[in-house]
Structure formats: C-alpha cells, structure tokens
Amino acid sequence: xxxxxxxxxxxxxxxxxxxxxxxxxxxxxxxxxxxxxxxxxxxxxxxxxxxxxxxxxxxxxxxxxxxxxxxxxxxxxxxxxxxxxxxxxxxxxxxxxxxxxxxxxxxxxxxxxxxxxxxxxxxxxxxxxxxxxxxxxxxxxxxxxxxxxxxxxxxxxxxxxxxxxxxxxxxxxxxxx
Amino acid sequence: xxxxxxxxxxxxxxxxxxxxxxxxxxxxxxxxxxxxxxxxxxxxxxxxxxxxxxxxxxxxxxxxxxxxxxxxxxxxxxxxxxxxxxxxxxxxxxxxxxxxxxxxxxxxxxxxxxxxxxxxxxxxxxxxxxxxxxxxxxxxxxxxxxxxxxxxxxxxxxxxxxxxxxxxxxxxxxxxxxxxxxxxxxxxxxxxxxxxxxxxxxxxxxxxxxxxxxxxxxxxxxxxxxxxxxxxxxxxxxxxxxxxxxxxxxxxxxxxxxxxxxxxxxxxxxxxxxxxxxxxxxxxxxxxxxxxxxxxxxxxxxxxxxxxxxxxxxxxxxxxxxxxxxxxxxxxxxxxxxxxxxxxxxxxxxxxxxxxxxxxxxxxxxxxxxxxxxxxxxxxxxxxxxxxxxxxxxxxxxxxxxxxxxxxxxxxxxxxxxxxxxxxxxxxxxxxxxxxxxxxxxxxxxxxxxxxxxxxxxxxxxxxxxxxxxxxxxxxxxxxxxxxxxxxxxxxxxxxxxxxxxxxxxxxxxxxxxxxxxxxxxxxxxxxxxxxxxxxxxxxxxxxxxxxxxxxxxxxxxxxxxxxxxxxxxxxxxxxxxxxxxxxxx
Numbered sequence: 001x002x003x004x005x006x007x008x009x010x011x012x013x014x015x016x017x018x019x020x021x022x023x024x025x026x027x028x029x030x031x032x033x034x035x036x037x038x039x040x041x042x043x044x045x046x047x048x049x050x051x052x053x054x055x056x057x058x059x060x061x062x063x064x065x066x067x068x069x070x071x072x073x074x075x076x077x078x079x080x081x082x083x084x085x086x087x088x089x090x091x092x093x094x095x096x097x098x099x100x101x102x103x104x105x106x107x108x109x110x111x112x113x114x115x116x117x118x119x120x121x122x123x124x125x126x127x128x129x130x131x132x133x134x135x136x137x138x139x140x141x142x143x144x145x146x147x148x149x150x151x152x153x154x155x156x157x158x159x160x161x162x163x164x165x166x167x168x169x170x171x172x173x174x175x176x177x
Numbered sequence: 178x179x180x181x182x183x184x185x186x187x188x189x190x191x192x193x194x195x196x197x198x199x200x201x202x203x204x205x206x207x208x209x210x211x212x213x214x215x216x217x218x219x220x221x222x223x224x225x226x227x228x229x230x231x232x233x234x235x236x237x238x239x240x241x242x243x244x245x246x247x248x249x250x251x252x253x254x255x256x257x258x259x260x261x262x263x264x265x266x267x268x269x270x271x272x273x274x275x276x277x278x279x280x281x282x283x284x285x286x287x288x289x290x291x292x293x294x295x296x297x298x299x300x301x302x303x304x305x306x307x308x309x310x311x312x313x314x315x316x317x318x319x320x321x322x323x324x325x326x327x328x329x330x331x332x333x334x335x336x337x338x339x340x341x342x343x344x345x346x347x348x349x350x351x352x353x354x355x356x357x358x359x360x361x362x363x364x365x366x367x368x369x370x371x372x373x374x375x376x377x378x379x380x381x382x383x384x385x386x387x388x389x390x391x392x393x394x395x396x397x398x399x400x401x402x403x404x405x406x407x408x409x410x411x412x413x414x415x416x417x418x419x420x421x422x423x424x425x426x427x428x429x430x431x432x433x434x435x436x437x438x439x440x441x442x443x444x445x446x447x448x449x450x451x452x453x454x455x456x457x458x459x460x461x462x463x464x465x466x467x468x469x470x471x472x473x474x475x476x477x478x479x480x481x482x483x484x485x486x487x488x489x490x491x492x493x494x495x496x497x498x499x500x501x502x503x504x505x506x507x508x509x510x511x512x513x514x515x516x517x518x519x520x521x522x523x524x525x526x527x528x529x530x531x532x533x534x535x536x537x538x539x540x541x542x543x544x545x546x547x548x549x550x551x552x553x554x555x556x557x558x559x560x561x562x563x564x565x566x567x568x569x570x571x572x573x574x575x576x577x578x579x580x581x582x583x584x585x586x587x588x589x590x591x592x593x594x595x596x597x598x599x600x601x602x603x604x605x606x607x608x609x610x611x612x613x614x615x616x617x618x619x620x621x622x623x624x625x626x627x628x629x630x631x632x633x634x635x636x637x638x639x640x641x642x643x644x645x646x647x648x649x650x651x652x653x654x655x656x657x658x659x660x661x662x663x664x665x666x667x668x669x670x671x672x673x674x675x676x677x678x679x680x681x682x683x684x685x686x687x688x689x690x691x692x693x694x695x696x697x698x699x700x701x702x703x704x705x706x707x708x709x710x711x712x713x714x715x716x717x718x719x720x721x722x723x724x725x726x727x728x729x730x731x732x733x734x735x736x737x738x739x740x741x742x743x744x745x746x747x748x749x750x751x752x753x754x755x756x757x758x759x760x761x762x763x
Contacts, residue, residue, distance in 0.1 A: 011384055014331070015319055022324050057511075064508040070328040070348055073384045 001052040003032075003080055004059045005156045008047040008066055009073040012038060016071050020047060023065050029053065033087075033153030044073065050154050078158060085156035089134045090116075091125045092148035093141055102144065111137045122147055203374050205335030205366040206235035209299060210243065212342035215376035218270050220244045220261065220633050222254040226274025227314055229301030231366035236272075246633070246662050249654035251278050253626035255285020256652070259294045260590060260630025263613045264638075266421065268349045269630065271298045276314030279360075280321065284620055286356045287325040291617030292442060293415060295354035297345045305333040305362040318360050327355030335368045339376045347379035352387025353506040354419060387505060391522030391530065399477075399501045399518040400534035406475035408543045409435045410498075412458060412487075415442035415616070416480015416505060422525035423447065423609045426479070429528045434540045436547060438466040440481050442616040445606035449585070455547040459487040460751045461598040465550030467749070467757040470495050472546075476514075477501045480524040483513035484617070493756035503527045557762050558748050563603070569742040570718050572596055572671050575725075576603035579641065579669070582725055587639040588613065588631055592624035592648035595677035598747045600643045610635075622651030625668065629655070632664045639667065639729065646672040646698050656708040659734045667728050670701055670738045673745070681746045705736040712736030 010016050017036065024031055032050040039046045053059050063077045091113075095102060102123065107113050113127035127137050134151060203211070209232050213221070221243055225233040236245055248254040251273045258269025273282055279300045289296045303312040322329050328348045332341055338361070345357040403409060417426055423446050430437050436455045437447055447454050456463030458470070467489075470476070476498045481487070488494045491513065502509075502516035503524055510519040520527050562573035576599050579587070585607035591597040591614040606612060613631055615623040628642035649670050659666055676694040683691050705712040715724035715737060728737045749760045 015323070015329075018320065019323050026324060061508070061512060064510075064512075068506070068508050070382070070385050 001054055002056070004051050004053055005078045005080070005083055005085065005154060006047075006049045006051065006059075006063060006066070007076045007078065007156065007158070008049065009039065009075070010045050010047065010069070011071040011073065012043050012045040013071055016045070016069075017047075019069050019071065020049075020066060023062065023069075024049075024051070027058070027062060027065075029058075029062060033151075035153035035155055048154055048156050076158065078156065082160070083156040083158055085130065085154050086128055087131060087134060087152050087154050089127045089129075089137075089149065089151045091127065091138070091141055091146055092122055093125060094122050094145040094147050096121050100144070107141075111140060113137055201373055202369050202371075204231070204235070204369050205332075205338050205361065206231040207238075208335060208338040208370055208374055209342065209361065209366070210235050210239050211374060212339045212376045213270060214239065214242055215339075216268070216342065216346045216378070218243060218268070220246060221270045221272050222246050222248055222257040222261075222630065223272030224248055224251050224254060224274070224278060226278045226301065228275035228303055228363050229273060229278070229299075229366075231363065232272065232299070232301065232361075244633075245272075246629075246658060248626065249657045250652065251281035252284050252622065253652055253655040253658060255282045255289070255296070255298070256620070256623050256626035257630030257633075257655075257658075258296050258298075259285060259289050259292070259623075260613055260627030261634040262289075262294050262296055262354075262630075263292075263627070264588060264610055264631045265634040266295075266419065267634070268295045268297050268346055271296065273298070274301045274314065275303055275318070276316045278314075279316055279318040283321060283325065284618075286322060286358065288615050288618040288620045288623065289356040290325050290327065292615065293354050293419060294356065295349040296356040297342070297349050298356060298358045299342075300358060300360045301366070302331065302360045302362045304364040306364070308333075308362065318358065322358050325356070326358045327353075329358040329360065331360040331362070332365050333362045335365045335370045336372060338365070338370070339374060340379075343377060343379040344382070347382070348385065352385075353416075388507075388521050389505075389523045389526055391503075391520045391527050395518065395520045395522075396527070396530050396534060399503070399520050400531055402475055402499055402501055402518050403433060403435075403477060403531070404536045404538075406499075408473045409433070409475040409477060409540070410469065410473035411435045411437045411477040411479065412481050413437055413439045413443035413446045413479055414481020415440065416503075416524045417443060417446040418610055420480065420505075420524035420526075422479075422523075422528055425525050425528035425532070427451065429532050429535070432532060432537055433535045434538045434544070435477065436540070436544045438462070440484070440487055440616075441601060441614065442612075443481065444601055445609055445611035448607045449605045450607065453544070455544070456551075457601060459484075460489070460753075461602065461747050461749065462487075462751075463551070464554040464749050464760060464762065465547040467751060467760045468550060469546060471497065471756070471758040473498050475499050475501065477503070478514075479503045479528070480505070482506075482509045488513065489751045489753075489755050489757045493758070495757075554749065554762070565742075567742055570715070570721060570739055571742050571745055572599040572673075573603045574718075575669065575671060575721065575739050575741065576600050576643070577605075578721055579725055580604045582729060583639055583641070585611075587611065587641050588635060590614065590624045590628040590631055590640060590642045592642070592644045593619045593621045593678075594645045594648060595673075595681065595745075595747050596643050596645045596648075596671040598678075599671070602747075621648040624648060625652045625655045626658070628666045628668070629659050629662065629664045632666050641667045641669060643669050643671065645677060646670055646674060646696060646701075647676045649701070650696075650698075653704065656705060656710055656736075660709045664734060665732055666734050667731070668734070668736045669728070670736065671741050672698065672701070672738055673741050673743045674698060675743060677745075678747070680744065684744070684746070685750075686752070701736065701738045710734045710736055712738065714738040714740065716740045
C-alpha cells in the first residue's frame with residue numbers, strides 16, 4: 001500500500017466536503033486523514049486528503065472524478081516524496097504525585113515536543129512531525145500512561161516551484177499522463 | 178376579518194403583488210420564472226405542492242410565455258424533461274415541491290446523469306428558519322442528490338436566484354451535459370429581491386472549464402493511429418448526438434472509409450442505409466460488430482464510455498486493438514479502456530479537426546467481413562423473427578412493420594427490457610435523434626413520460642413509445658398527462674404478460690425458475706379509454722398492418738396493445754461476463 005496525498009482546491013461553499021467525500025465512499029476508498037482550511041486566496045479552500053492505495057491507476061481515476069465537481073478548481077495527487085508534510089499531535093500524559101517525573105529535556109531536545117499545559121496530575125504535550133515521528137514519541141511516552149491522544153490530519157505543500165496561482169484562474173484541465 | 182384579508186392576499190399573490198409591468202423589485206418566485214424565460218424556457222414539467230406554491234403562484238401570471246405541463250407523478254416530470262432534452266438538445270426543466278416531490282424526482286435525476294441529459298430541477302424547500310428541524314415535507318435534498326447531479330445548490334436568499342439559475346443552465350448544458358438541482362427555500366421564493374431583477378447568462382465559470390477544441394498534439398497522435406490502421410473500427414456513442422456531430426461523422430468515416438457501429442444511445446446518429454454503417458454494439462447488438470471488435474486493429478471511440486453492456490468481459494475485450502478515445506469528459510479517458518490516443522474535446526469539433534489530418538482510404542475488404550456475419554445473423558435470427566411461423570405475433574415484426582410504415586423517420590421512445598432491445602434491433606433508423614431510451618440506468622417506466630416530453634420538443638415528428646406491459650404499469654398514470662395536454666403521442670404496448678428480460682435470464686441462467694415475472698395485467702385499453710385515450714388491441718398477425726395504420730392515422734394520443742409471443746428471447750446475446758467474440762445466436 002502506497003500513501004497518496006490528494007490536494008483539492010475548491011470554492012468555499014456549504015456542502016463541498018460532502019461532495020468530495022461521496023466520491024471516495026462510492027469507490028470504497030477509506031480516507032486516512034483529512035484537513036480543510038482557507039488558502040492564501042480568499043474564498044478558496046484547500047483539502048488535504050491522505051489515502052492508501054495499491055493502484056496508482058485507481059488514484060488517478062479518483063483525482064479525475066474529484067475534478068468533475070463544479071466547485072473544484074484544481075486537484076493534485078502526490079506521493080510522499082513530492083511534498084513537504086506534517087501533522088500535529090496532542091498527548092495528555094498522566095503525572096500523579098510520586099510517579100516517575102517526565103524527562104522534559106529529552107522530550108524537548110530529542111523529540112522536539114513541548115509541554116503546552118500543566119496540571120497537577122497531568123500535562124499536555126504537543127508534538128509536530130510526520131506520522132512516524134509522532135508514533136516514535138508515542139512509544140517513548142507510553143510508559144507514563146497516555147490519558148488522551150489526538151492527531152491532526154496531514155497538511156502538505158508541494159515541493160514544486162509552482163503555486164496555486166500558476167493553475168488559476170484558467171485552471172485548464174491537463175490530461176493526466 | 179384577518180382570515181379574509183389573507184384569503185384575498187393569497188389569491189392575488191401572497192407577497193405584495195408585483196405586476197410584470199412594474200418590475201423594479203420582484204419577489205423570488207417571479208425571479209425564478211423570469212430567469213427561466215430569459216434562458217429560453219418554453220415548457221416546464223411540474224407538480225405543485227406546499228413548499229413551491231409561491232413559484233406556482235407566480236407562474237400563473239406567465240402562462241402566455243411558459244407552457245406548464247402538469248404531470249401525475251414527479252418521476253414523470255423528470256423523464257418528460259429528459260425526453261424533451263434528448264430530442265432538442267436543450268435543457269429540460271422540472272418544477273416540484275420539497276420532500277416527496279423531490280424524492281420522486283430522484284430516479285429521473287439519476288437517469289439523466291448517467292445518460293448525460295441536460296436538466297434543471299427547481300425544487301421547493303421549507304423556509305430557511307426551518308431547515309434541519311424535520312419540518313413538514315423537509316428532506317435533505319442536497320444530501321440526497323449530491324452523487325446524482327452535475328451540480329446542486331440551495332438558495333436561501335431571493336437575490337441569488339437569477340445568477341444561480343443562469344449558472345444552473347450553463348452547467349447543465351455545457352461540456353458533458355447533466356442534471357442540475359436548485360433547492361429554493363420558501364422564504365427565498367416569497368421575499369422581495371433587494372435589487373432590480375437582472376438575468377445575465379453565464380458563459381464561463383472560475384472553476385469549470387469544459388474543453389471543446391482538443392489539443393493539436395492529441396489530434397495529431399490520433400490521426401497517426403487512424404492513418405496506420407488496416408482494420409479501423411469506429412464506435413458512435415451518445416456524444417455524437419449531443420454534440421450534433423452527425424454530418425462531421427459521415428464526412429470523416431467516408432474519407433477514411435471506416436466501418437461504424439453504434440452503442441445503444443448512439444443509435445440513429447447514422448442512417449442504417451449508410452454503406453459504412455455496420456450495426457449495433459454490445460449485449461444484444463449485432464453478430465459481426467461484436468465478433469470483429471476483437472479482430473480490428475484500432476477502435477475510434479467517439480463520445481462513448483465503454484459501458485459494461487458494450488464490452489462484456491474486459492479482460493478479453495479488444496486486447497489486440499489500439500484505442501483512440503474522443504471524449505469531452507476527461508474522467509472517462511482511461512476509466513475502462515486505456516486510450517493510446519486520448520482526444521479530450523467536443524465530438525463535433527474533434528471530428529471536424531481530424532478530417533484534414535486523416536488520409537483518404539479504402540477498407541472494402543475489411544468492411545466486407547461484417548457482411549459475412551450479417552448473412553449468418555440474418556439467416557439464424559433476423560429472418561425467422563421477421564417472418565415467424567408462430568401463432569402469436571413477435572415483437573420484431575411489430576417493430577419492423579412500424580419502421581416500414583414510418584419510413585424509419587419516427588422518434589422511437591423505448592422503455593427498458595426486451596422490447597427496448599427489439600426496437601433497437603429492428604427499427605431502421607434513417608434520421609438523427611430518433612431513439613430515446615434509458616440506457617445507463619435502465620429505468621423501467623421511462624418511456625411513457627419521456628415520449629410526451631419528446632413530443633413537446635419535436636411536435637412535427639411522429640413520436641412512438643414502445644413499452645412493455647411491465648414498464649407501462651410503472652408510470653401508467655402519465656396517461657392522464659398525455660390526455661390533458663392532448664399531445665398526440667402514439668403508444669405501443671408489446672404485451673407478453675411477462676417481465677420479459679428477467680424471464681429470459683431466468684430461462685437461460687436460472688434453469689427456467691420463473692421467479693415472480695408473470696403478470697396479471699389489467700385491460701389496458703379500458704384504462705386508456707378511462708383516461709380519454711383511444712386504443713385498440715391487436716391479437717392477430719393479419720390485423721397488425723391495419724392496427725398500426727389506425728394508430729398512425731390518429732391525430733390524437735393513441736394506445737395500441739399488441740399481444741405478442743409470451744416466451745420469446747432476444748438474440749444475439751453476450752451473456753454477462755462473457756467475451757464479445759463469444760456472442761450467442763441462440
């Protein structure tokens with residue numbers, strides 16, 4: 001299974017999320033993660049959707065189907081090497097009195113993670129990185145008892161020097177090679 | 178007192194009455210109708226109800242400009258709009274209420290998207306403050322129709338109406354056509370616009386750019402393959418009719434001398450008399466076209482999508498052939514068949530631009546191969562079907578007699594099943610835009626409403642609906658619409674007292690276990706007469722000519738029921754999962 005990141009640029013209208021996800025549902029493709037936010041251009045949203053697939057062909061077909069949605073301005077499918085990407089994770093870690101104290105220096109220096117909230121019996125640690133880096137830290141912190149753990153979806157930017165503006169407003173369909 | 182005031186107001190228009198003569202500020206409902214008129218709409222197929230009543234109140238004022246046809250069920254409105262759109266190439270318009278009105282349209286919308294039919298559906302919705310509250314007749318129409326519309330949009334503000342309707346028409350008709358749904362809340366229909374009504378047609382959108390003219394390099398690559406081919410084979414799909422590319426197609430295939438076969442929805446794009454026309458493709462298509470698909474060296478697919486009913490088993494489909502795929506929808510390229518030379522664009526423009534790039538050629542020997550198969554098919558299937566020795570009439574002879582009597586120039590609106598396949602096989606189409614049927618979705622009940630939609634679109638053409646006894650009972654109530662509108666549609670029921678196609682499959686693949694396919698039918702003629710439509714039952718072969726003559730001579734709607742052989746089968750047949758070359762003749 002290869003990981004693909006699909007970036008979808010859309011007009012920011014009600015229901016567009018539904019219009020996009022239904023394309024995945026119909027083809028029985030599971031969404032691993034999904035994030036949406038407005039781009040540098042007002043009124044234009046950017047979806048970053050991560051899927052796993054054994055077939056590049058299937059992903060290309062999916063991309064073309066998403067492109068058919070009227071509100072969609074452009075769609076790009078990427079392999080991991082094509083993009084700079086990251087996620088953010090929050091860990092609520094138990095720190096009861098008398099327990100082994102957290103090694104904040106290791107957390108900061110080795111794992112580049114930061115405590116963002118202190119409480120008497122727990123702390124909240126924020127860790128930014130790839131999925132792998134987040135799970136490395138997960139394994140490290142696990143002995144301290146993780147009360148809660150949440151990961152954001154992936155955000156990704158293409159390594160290509162082109163920007164969205166290069167594709168817009170003409171956004172002309174390019175035949176996928 | 179208050180009640181009476183309201184009464185008066187309702188009769189005159191629930192909002193402060195805005196006369197057409199003084200159109201500075203009109204309400205949303207008037208904006209809907211005026212926008213439709215501005216888009217050139219002359220006919221609306223609809224059914225009123227609570228949430229769309231303000232628009233119905235407005236339409237009352239425009240009866241001299243817009244013809245509203247009151248259907249008997251919203252599904253009928255959708256199919257009628259489809260029939261209209263399929264024959265005219267214009268956008269069919271439906272107007273219905275919220276909730277059940279909208280959900281009754283769903284089958285028709287799904288039919289329209291899969292058969293690329295331009296349609297704008299205007300739906301009433303509960304008032305915006307009630308959205309999401311499970312209000313009376315509230316349904317999440319937007320959610321329901323996302324997968325089956327080309328575009329859908331919910332209007333909650335009267336000011337949006339002209340722009341949204343303009344956008345809807347542009348989207349429905351341009352590129353690969355399809356259905357668009359506009360859900361308008363009741364308050365948006367009722368409120369006055371805050372600015373003067375202006376309807377400006379949409380001609381371009383930021384996020385939607387259907388490509389019309391193909392790229393030069395794609396055309397060059399396609400021409401190269403066409404010029405190299407020894408055994409080229411051109412497939413005509415629905416896209417040829419949608420693009421109006423019939424003349425370009427003829428010039429192209431005559432110059433390069435390429436045999437042409439048609440998909441179900443491509444039928445009638447080329448006259449059956451044309452020397453390059455070799456027949457119909459797919460499950461019940463012709464013998465030669467299917468077998469030789471696996472012997473050609475190049476397929477030039479024009480405006481078609483390699484449906485599974487055309488290809489049969491893909492792993493054994495045209496493996497030897499290269500593919501030129503001319504198609505306006507980029508998502509169809511490589512979807513089923515990998516294209517060696519994709520040509521993304523409008524079929525008419527593509528064929529026009531390809532014409533100077535292809536060499537004049539002569540493929541007599543290759544075209545003659547189809548004739549060999551035709552002889553076998555003719556002897557084994559066609560002749561026995563057309564000159565049967567059975568006591569009961571056979572479907573094929575009804576269709577061919579009709580074809581002869583109408584000189585192959587009628588519009589045939591076929592429903593779904595054996596009669597649909599028989600109509601496709603035995604009607605000798607001579608004129609473009611003459612076969613209207615539900616191809617992709619296979620919607621039983623399509624033909625009766627689609628036929629009067631087609632008659633509205635082509636009042637000067639003879640429109641004949643070919644319907645099975647099962648299909649007829651799915652939308653039988655539309656006889657009321659036909660009677661009320663007086664549209665002289667001719668209806669032929671081929672009655673075999675069976676759901677014939679399912680029965681055929683049960684016979685061939687389920688050891689003749691006829692599971693719920695036999696029908697106890699009503700007296701169709703009495704029913705027709707109850708609706709005020711004249712009709713006649715033809716039970717004997719010797720009456721067939723006279724029966725068809727009577728039907729065709731009528732200047733009113735007419736129902737002809739023909740009692741046909743109960744257990745006849747449609748052949749040739751490529752069974753599901755079989756290879757096209759293994760087409761069965763019996």
